[in-house]
Amino acid sequence: MVRLKSIFLAALLLVSFSAGAQEVEAFLDRAEIARGDTVELTIRVFQQQNTQLDLSPLRADFDILASRTSQQIRSINNQVESWTDYVITLFPTREGEIEIPALQVGSQQTSPITLTVEDQGPNSNQGNSELFLETEVNKESVFVQEQLLFTIRLFYTISGIRNPQFTELDMPDTVIQLIGSPNQYERLIDGERYGVYEMRYVIFPQRSGPLEIPDILFRGEVTDGSSNFVFRNLNTQRVTAYIEGKTIEVKERPAAAQGLETWLPASNVTLEESWDQDISNLQVGQTLKRTVTLVAEGLDGAVLPPFSPEQIDGVNLYADPADISRTFVEGEIVGTRVESASLVPTRAGIVEIPELSVPWWDINSNELRYATLPASRLSIATIDGELPSEQLVQDDGRGLESEAAAPVLNQDMIDAQNQSRLINIPVIWFNLFIGAAVLVVLASIYLLVIRSFNISPMDSLRGFARRLADSRKPQNNERIAFGELQNSLRNGDPKAIRSALLIWANHFYAPAPIRSMEDIIRLSAGSPLSGFALEVQTALYNSETQARIDSAKVEQQLIAMRRLQQDIRREVRRNEPYNLPPLYRT
Numbered sequence: 001m002v003r004l005k006s007i008f009l010a011a012l013l014l015v016s017f018s019a020g021a022q023e024v025e026a027f028l029d030r031a032e033i034a035r036g037d038t039v040e041l042t043i044r045v046f047q048q049q050n051t052q053l054d055l056s057p058l059r060a061d062f063d064i065l066a067s068r069t070s071q072q073i074r075s076i077n078n079q080v081e082s083w084t085d086y087v088i089t090l091f092p093t094r095e096g097e098i099e100i101p102a103l104q105v106g107s108q109q110t111s112p113i114t115l116t117v118e119d120q121g122p123n124s125n126q127g128n129s130e131l132f133l134e135t136e137v138n139k140e141s142v143f144v145q146e147q148l149l150f151t152i153r154l155f156y157t158i159s160g161i162r163n164p165q166f167t168e169l170d171m172p173d174t175v176i177q178l179i180g181s182p183n184q185y186e187r188l189i190d191g192e193r194y195g196v197y198e199m200r201y202v203i204f205p206q207r208s209g210p211l212e213i214p215d216i217l218f219r220g221e222v223t224d225g226s227s228n229f230v231f232r233n234l235n236t237q238r239v240t241a242y243i244e245g246k247t248i249e250v251k252e253r254p255a256a257a258q259g260l261e262t263w264l265p266a267s268n269v270t271l272e273e274s275w276d277q278d279i280s281n282l283q284v285g286q287t288l289k290r291t292v293t294l295v296a297e298g299l300d301g302a303v304l305p306p307f308s309p310e311q312i313d314g315v316n317l318y319a320d321p322a323d324i325s326r327t328f329v330e331g332e333i334v335g336t337r338v339e340s341a342s343l344v345p346t347r348a349g350i351v352e353i354p355e356l357s358v359p360w361w362d363i364n365s366n367e368l369r370y371a372t373l374p375a376s377r378l379s380i381a382t383i384d385g386e387l388p389s390e391q392l393v394q395d396d397g398r399g400l401e402s403e404a405a406a407p408v409l410n411q412d413m414i415d416a417q418n419q420s421r422l423i424n425i426p427v428i429w430f431n432l433f434i435g436a437a438v439l440v441v442l443a444s445i446y447l448l449v450i451r452s453f454n455i456s457p458m459d460s461l462r463g464f465a466r467r468l469a470d471s472r473k474p475q476n477n478e479r480i481a482f483g484e485l486q487n488s489l490r491n492g493d494p495k496a497i498r499s500a501l502l503i504w505a506n507h508f509y510a511p512a513p514i515r516s517m518e519d520i521i522r523l524s525a526g527s528p529l530s531g532f533a534l535e536v537q538t539a540l541y542n543s544e545t546q547a548r549i550d551s552a553k554v555e556q557q558l559i560a561m562r563r564l565q566q567d568i569r570r571e572v573r574r575n576e577p578y579n580l581p582p583l584y585r586t
Contacts, residue, residue, distance in 0.1 A: 026103065026110035035095045035119045036217070036242025038065060043086040045105060053086060057101045062090040065219055066238055089238055091217065095119045129192075130157045133218055133243040141249035144208045146265040146363055147298045147333055148248060154197040154218055154241065155189070161239070162221045164197065167214060174211070175204040175300075179328050202333050204300070208252035215245045256368050257361050262305045264360035266298040267332075271307075271356060271373040280379045284345050291340045292373065294358060301326045301335030302525040307358050308339045314351040314380075316344040318571055343378075351378040474500070478507035482562060489551040494539040501536065508565065528557040 023046040033039050043053065058064060066089040073082035092098055092115065100113040131154070138149040152166060169176050179200040187196050205211050218241040253263055276289040294304055301324040311317055323338040345351060356373040474481035481504040488496040498517065505514040509523050517533050524530040532554050 024105045024108045024110055026100070026113060028100075028113055028115060031114070032116040032118065033092070035092070035117050036215070036240070036244075038089055038091050038238070038240050039115060041088045041090055041100065041113075043088070043103065043105060043110060044083050045086070046081070046083045052106065054104045055088065057103060058088075058090065061094060061098050062092055063217075065089040065091055065240075091219075091240070092117045131155070131218075131239055131241050133216055133241045135213075135216060135243055135246065137213075137246060137248065139248070141251060142205065143251050143265045143361070143363065144253065145204055145206060145263060145303070148203040148205065148211075149331060150201045150203055150213065152199045152201075152216055155187070155194045156197070157192065157194055158222055158239075164218065164220045166199065166219075167217045169201060169203075169214070171203075171211065171213070173206045175206065177202050177300075177333075179331060179333075200331060202328075205248075205250040208250045211248040211250050213246045213248065215242065217242050254361070254366075257359075260359050262359070264296060264299060264304070264358070265363050266296045266360055267362070267364055268297040269358065269360040269369070269371040270295050271358060271371045273373055273376070279376060281381075282345060282378055283381050284348055287342055287344050289340060289342050290353075291338060292356065294337045294339075294371070296335045296360070297329075298332060298363065299335045300333060300525075301337050302522050304335055304337040304525075305358075306339070306527075307337075307356055308341060309354055309356075312343070312351070312353060314345060314347050314349070315378075316346055318342040318344070319568065345378065345380040348380050348382045351380055352376070353378065474503045475506075478504070481507055482558075485558070486555055489555050492551060494536055498536050501533065508562070527561065528554070529561065532557070 024043065026041065026043045029040040029042070041058075055064060068087050070085045070087070071082070072085070073080065075081070095117045098115045098117060100115060102109045102112050134153040134155065136151040136153070142148050150169075154164075154166075179202055183196075183198040183200075185196050185198070187194050203211075203213075220239055222237050222239050253260075257263060272293045272295075274291045274293075276291075279288065282288065292308055294307060296304055304324070306322065308319065309317070310319075319339070319341040323336075323340075325336045327334050327336075353376040355375040358371045360369055360371060361367075362369045470476055472480060474484050481500070485497070485500040485504045488500040501520065502514055502517070505520050505523075509520075512519075512523060514520060514523075517537050520533045521530050524533065
């Protein structure tokens, strides 16, 4: 027995040393597959250890889904042979004849292999009744910025599916949101019960033209269910399902809506108003609160424009920040914008709150409509509770006795009285007194603060210099950040504009964090800043777009927005001391 083992080891070493060159080969488990199916590529390496494979050439036409290795050894007629198999699961990204290129394996190369991928219709590889996909859209054509509902459903009868993965929806010039969490339920199809895994999306295309929804690929693993808490069954099988994508027509604004400042394609838009008290019984100086709610079915609240008046004659207006939200009702997005303001009447009489009107496009009837809120009338009484008479007092030309000629003042007498009250002190003694007081204060600070706490004057000066330098950084100073943004706008470099805009926007939208241009677009929806941010993003990838950015106009708009926000924050700070504390402390 010992002799046989010695012969076996000697033969193995002989084969290992006699292999003067590395031997590799590559082969597929199938030469023809349906579109949406996967194929396994095996690279077999003989007598090789620590082999490094370069799989980057495969990524041109394939998605690499998984890989595994196995080592084998066999002896036939005293001839020992060993090898390592690298098994790679590939998903072709196109149809037709695809060549798997030669791959570098150490110092050797594999031979090219041809794979045929056939298109067998939209459900190309879904002949398997145990696992298949279904997609659904609510419309075949939509207007630009109109919501498109897209649903993906996975039907399965097999159990033990692990690590489910779907193609991520990533389409240019679109805003995509997942509606809630994925739904799981059961459905009976032709007498067979299927489990359903459903994901619903709402898509807002931002430009007209064809919208290409990509092919959807599901990838997962199936186990036989024999795993337990001690030993884990690793004999899993990868399963896939595939369905072809869809093309949706995105129409531009209709002619009737071309001149509108805001474009709101929705199924319904409403305006509602509420007051915190009776508006027919008010007094001058009394504060009341008005709340107006705009609700749009089929739009995100972030795209709804501001609609409240900035000023009202006869009333001081103090607007609160808008409350923007979105919900999903029966699979459709519903956006809400709530604008509240405190109103303080400044004169008695009838004050009229102007009518509000928000234009929107009815996607059901395909016509322009208006959400309207009628004008409101406030009856303002004087502080004594009396309404002013509507009759004017006639002036007969005769003044009242109290309006008689004012008495003549004797200026010399007033000067003499003021002079008698002054005490003459020599200037030199006054200056000496001030100097002595300053020295006493400085000495007290040194003895009681600096010397007691062993504070070095130079360290204090250096610390003050550091704090002063930090306060001058754009990240910590809104005025400096806005100056940097103005300079970048004048220079016209899109990268510099983007960097400066992100820094300044963190000040402008504080405390909301700004990490990307998408955050600016979301928070500034309906304002000129949103369109400018989109132009900057486009200019970063298209140098021709840079010439179309009107930097001077954008700078004026930013200055106006900044000034308006400063006025609002100044007004909030002015009124903060007069806010009532909460009734119950928490």
